[in-house]
Amino acid sequence: MVGNAGADGADIVGRTAELGALRAFLAGAAAGTAGTLVVCGDAGVGKTALVQQACKSPSFNGWTFAGACLPLTSMTVPFLALRTAFRDAPRFEGDGRPSLPKAGEPPHDVPVAIDAWLDVLCQRRPVSLVIDDLQWADQSTLDVLMYLIAGPANRRLAVIATLRTGEIGEDHPLQRWLADVRRLPRIDWLGLGPLDRLDTEAQLALLLGVPAHQSLLQEVFSHTAGNAYLNRLVVAGLAPAARHLPPELPADLKAAVLRSWHSLSAGARRLTQLMAVGGRPVQAEDLAAVARADTLSDPLSDPLPALLHEAADAGIVECSTDGAYWWFHHPLIAEVLEQGADAGERMRWHAAFAVREESRLADHEPPDFESLAALADHHYTAGHSADAYRWALRASAAAGQAGGAAEMLRLLRRAVDLHGVLPDAAESREELRSRLRTAAEQSGAQDEELEAVEALLAGIDSGDRPLDAAELLVRRTLLRFSTGREFLSSHQLHLAVRLAGTAPDSWQYAYALAEFAHVGLWRGDPQAEARAAKALAVAWQAGNPRALSYALTANSMAALIGGRTAEARVLAAEAAVPAVQARDFWALLHATVWQANATEAWTSQAFADLMRAGREHLAALGAPHSYMSKMAADEASSYLAIGRWQECARALRVALGSDPGAMGDVAARLTAARLAAWQGGQDEASSHLARAEELFAHKSGYNNLSFDAVRAEVLLAAADPQAAYAAATAGVNKEGQHPTMCEWLLPLAARALADLIQEATDDGRPPGGLLALMDGLVGRFPSVLRETGTGTELYEVQIAAFDMLYLAEVGRARRKAGIATDWIRSADACQAASLRWEEVYSCWRAAESLLLHGHSQRGLATTVLRRGLTLAEELQAAPIRKLLRNLAAGARIAVDRPVAGDPAPGDAAPPGLTQREREILAFVVAGRTYAEIAEALVISEKTVSSHISNLLRKTGAANRLDLARLARRAAR
Template sequence: MGEHAGADGADIVGRATELGTLGQFLASAAAGTAGTLVVSGDAGVGKTALVQHACNAPGPAAWIFAGACLPLASMTVPFLALRSAFRAAPRFEGDARPMLPKAGEPPNDVPVAIDIWLEELCQRRPVVMVIDDLQWADQSTLDVLMYLIAGPPKRRLAIIATLRTGEVAEDHPLQRWLADIRRLPRIDWLGLEPLDRLDTEAQVTHLLGAPPHQSLLQEIFAHTAGNAYLNQLVVAGLEPAARHLPVELPADLKGAVLRSWRSLSAASQRLTQLMAVGGRPLRPEDLGAVARPDGRPEDILALLHEAADAGIVECSQEGSHWWFHHPLIAEVLEQRLDAEVRMRWHGAFAAHGENRLDDQEAPDFESLAALADHHFTSGHTADAYRWALRASAAAGHAGGAAEMLRLLQRAVALRRSLPDAAESEQELWSRLRAAAEETGSMEEELEAVEALLAGTDVSARPLDAAELLVRRAHLRFSTGRSFLDIGEMRDAVRLADVEPQSWQYALALAELAHVELWNDEAGAESHAAQALNVARTAGHPRALSYALTASAMSALVRGSGREGRAFAAEAISAAAQAREFWALVHATMWLGNSTETWASQAFADLMRAGRQQLGRLGAPHVYIAKMAASEAESYLAVGLWRECRQALRVALGSDPGTMGDVAARLTAARLAAWQGRLGEAEAHLARAEELYAQNSAFLNLDFDAIRSEVCLAVGRPEAAYTAAMSGATGEGLSPTMCEWLVPVAARSLADLIQLAKDAGRPTVELTTLTDELVQRFPATLRDMGEATELYTLQLAALDLMYAAEVGRARDRAGNAQDWIRAADACHEATLRWEEAYCCWRAAESLLLHGHTQRGLAVSFLRRGLALAEELQAGPIRDHLRELAARARITVVLPVAGEPAAPHAALPGLTPREREILEYVIAGRTYAEIAASLVISEKTVSSHISNLLRKTGTSNRLDLSRLATRPAAS
């Protein structure tokens, strides 16, 4: 997920790389190497906020002088930006601060005087001079900057200038200045691009106070193209639960978009409004034919160049078409037109489009789609319908499935007003369903499937109805409407039974077995076997994939992982052959379940391989997102939280659909809870619960376990206990993360008992609940399938955690040993978060029962702290530090470079890797190492990855243990 940080009101999202570049630049200047950095980008992209945040970040104490150039039209103030910047300069004895001349006075030796003064300041402390909006700088300011940039290379001076792209015409004086400084040494350039979709979501989440709906996010990103300032304007006044933007854009947004447009001549304004109605990049001759049929093309070009100089429009690289610099400009300009003018102009474009098509043998689908859109907006129903169908067919041939879907949706809507249309509604719904399936638009496909089912004569076409019932169940499941319904699958089998050798019968039987397995029904295994026999006979890869996956599930329930893996691997091949992506995801999940517990790196790697296969096959993002979310969930379980975040970025990098969105949000909620971002954790969980109705019924998801963990994190142990017990006592197979439910329930009770004791309230009822919990669940819940070595270790670790939590609830003496055993077992089971938690409880218990084991308590404090730092598990880290302070235990780790215990010989390390190893042993975070060595966190991460690979260790804690083990005598 995108990270958010604020400084002086600046919202910084998704700029880690750029902040690293700025940090290194400032550190280099502070160390005595003068330099200049020009930060460029579109208006509103976040240049000023980025520079402010970097300058206010922790680092060497420096004087920061910041001034802004202004777009003054009626007067010129020499040295304007420098005047405002130098107001923050310190005054001291012998200060040689130069006097800046007023307007009309000769500048004399101002550049030299400023240079001498800054030289004196730089000897006292590093100086950072920030000049904002360089495109409006007066010539005096530019002259001073040129002189300073060409100044001595060895001084502690950093000059940062921000520059708007698209506002400096070719003949602007600044162009010459920029060309001149490019030839000077120590000049760096940093281009700032708009935010991507995921970072846009992070910013909008911060602005709204909750994660946005994907439909809202999609509209925001389509409008703003990731411009941070426009994001802020477009969401102004929106409720967090909004699903769509209002039709009318906010006034402030319109004003910001139109600021430069208002400076154009009336003719250029009119032409650009006409271009906005055109709706796509246009050739000047086409624009001229609509605007002024009898006008000269060069007149149109002159007006376009005027708009280009103002940053409103731009020409394509091949030089043939013109369009707006930002997509929002077109929308705002068209909204300014009254309805009558807009319709008339759309009609003119429609007429011109039809005239052009008469001259083309095979018109491209973009021209056809534009023609359909113009007719539609002009109110020409019959023409809009006719051209929508023709354009949708052309889009399908050109591989434009998204456009095909959009146009077919319009055709379906228009068909209701055209009773004499040649195409039946069922035919159109069938086309729409295919397009929706191709694009992964599950909501639209579900609507089409529902319409097709409603219009199907079941007695005449039972096989079609059976297939539609199965697909509807998948789509309802994927969009969060309901878990797979056993009654619907029995109806599908009954319908398809008219042809018991058909692929539809095999498909219906397979999905009946699938649902029966989730409901622990006795007939599941025989139905799976029967489905596989029929599917093999029919030779239909789609049905075969589902039948093989049902057989894999059946084998796993019997405890035969080996047989399950064989079935699942064959199912993946069949699904890929059929390009049945729902089946491919389904089969890949069960290959993982048959191979290793989901809480493992091996499972995560299988999910990543499945995601990559989907990518190679060109699958819609909704399926890739679901695989990436499962990958993230597994990485998180074993403490690889950075890999988890990267997988979440893949999942949410485009619209993930409901299925991927929910899975990703649940994992994001768990990660945020463990790392102490409690508001974020609650917001992600709330959005996931909103998206999936009856969420506890979705046994393949970990709603109850994650809900209970989030409730514990935010201090609601009673709600955590209720959630855990809901998952533990539900019907059917145990849900995902069922192994965590009973330990979390015990932890909730232990927390409630502690709270009651602290408040002086009785604990009898809570103690009775604890006894009943142990009586009902002597051990943690077990998931179905073969018990691998790792899964056995994890069960043992969670059993020990359960026993330790029960001991804490009962205030049992000697509970420390329970926690010690649990911590060591969690380490063996690669449950890093749980290991850190157990270390905290072990140290706490040791210290609560006297000081006879103080040395052991210190050991677990330090072990837990080191692991909490690696995981960035803020709450556990804070608990351990508080515990250490109360017990007067020093847990400050040695500073890198100080004498340390002899390290084990680790051959093959580079000098830089050995240097970083010292910091790892000292327990330093990535950020601390990066700041100390003046490198980026990404570079630190790369070096640590190399250290882990070379030493065969799995995390920083293991690396530190290996490096500090006693040398062999």
């Protein structure tokens, strides 16, 4: 997920495509085509780091001369960046190295001299000339660059310049130079934008050493808008476990943000600070009105439009495309300026903005919720509690009508806080908390919803209001489950059933009974199915869509566990309809997952498709991202299981692309940990697993998640088989329904024991105790675990594959004769089951076993080894690829199979050959046998022999070795 991070991953994270474009540009220059590339973007997006990393590419293999322009104001140093760039350039006798004139000296044709000198160097090696911060370049440097850019096309010269786009206004002196350069040939532009949320998360993980908490990530991203340099500054000095940014931004960050602001005139500085206090894009006339109302400050020295344009030229503010509104180029500028204002001044300005907003609202009916929210915020910061409370309630209602659930939640939270200091408030505290709960549910803020639910529960007398208390108890149980605090609590749900049972025809009773049945089904309670049926009958009678959806899903789960898959599928599909009517997105997610469970094993393309469709359905309904992220995480896990890791990575980006909520976060982390472990990112895998375990207090108690199996896989990848065995057996010994990935647990436990036995044998220790553990494991579990109720054709094939894998691991531990055959059968079974990671692992074990038995098995070992390598390359399974290549090297087996249809090396085979003869010649050069060539090209060995006879005749080669020699010679 992190992508190509290079030497300093934190500086170029998320730039894989841009890095590839830069390397391709340099490769073109190295091949003899001169070119120029301008890398542009805001300050801090990572332009310099990206260029530095690209120039380190081994494929370039040239000299890099890098110099930086400086923002000098009181002096001008001609050729400043070039002096720095050429300081360490190599010296050769007679290379014509030019001397750069000092200040005040005539330039004496410097551009021509530098151009000629670089021509000499380019004949020896490729050259890249990098000029950083072109916006500050002196005219002498620009003249040289212009001359170089317009120079010969057939030399190995790459000119790269970085440019801060936010600091060159329309009147900037560089604009004319850029206009002239654009007319020249062989010049390209590469724009760098900010990082997205997921790449910001990856950068923070590298900076902090662990994945960042979602709360910290959200704050950082909202502050920096994905600016890589600002990300680095804003978390500087934070503890790895930090959940929030400190109230005061770091001094270095403030200095970096305000560097250009300090160069403004006093009037422009005051105006932009006033704008920052306003808190949102503003029209010039409103800003002018507030400035006039501030009678305690001096009037602005210049007309307001002139001051705004001064700030825009400095890259501080910008105007909207329609010319109506002004706001800051980067949101962090506003925050730093607002923090820098004096407290009394801030209150005075907020009061002035409040007056202006109220006058504007009087002229607009109905007012938009953004204006209402701004008015509530101005009154709050100005210290007007009663007005802030009144406008917050009005704004929250408007936000709800406009679909702004997050803003509604923020304003209601404000109203709840203010309620305590307003004894005459018309609304009760319970009424406000009920509104807060609804807003939190609509925005997907499950932690805040849980807090509101618990506060409401604390204020209710369950004897007087048993149905309200029952409904709150069920919701609290679901929220504690989805936020990782506790797997579904049977005690709390039993209490809810007892309370709601005072009204046995109520929807609350059906709701409580359905969820009590749900948890009972997970725990193997024999009475759970009867409870689910009763809940459905009551729900139909009560006519409440929420209760009906949960009851239908509970009955779907019961049917699936009972082996009635068709019935389960229908019930789950029916459960989705009332879930949509109730806008209960958890109920809809629940119904969708159980419909998929009743359709196909989760380790399938079909399951992934259903999860994607469910996620798209949630998105169409406007559901919060926390629900969609769980669906995307389930989609990703399905893709990973069947080896489609690119689709897995894309689904993970969807899941983690916004705040995923605890359940979605954990599910995505577990899948990301598996992917990283298989592909060799051990540190990343461990970090993802640690983050998942940190989020959920009762990790192994969540049977719907794969904590135990993933933990075992990550530990095995980290060469810790003892801990891996403990993790796998913890999952095996769970009560109730088997956890997700239960099928993996016994093969993983056996693999860990086999590794421990191999370690003991290598160390000369008796493995008897470990063998006894293996015997006990097989005695208790002669075959792998399986999910209850799943019985599709694909799942049965997969169970057979896991059984074969288990058998092979046990045989490896017991040093069974002929174990290679079991591993080959395991590989074939996994291939049939679309379990590609297990297939490539089995190929490695099979090749290892075959080669340990000597050269009599060499032909078969070669075939299996090449099969494994092909799959390892496709999966990018770096650890197993390395193991297979080590085996091949030790056994002197050629494994770099040429692609059928490729010509001889260098695309220069001897003339006069047909396309088929060229294909066969490529295999001959690679040292392949007749049988291997026949298999690769799907022809007979006799046909291969005939083609090689023609090749010998056409080339005059004496034999195959001579033919290969001639082909290599032609390729040079």
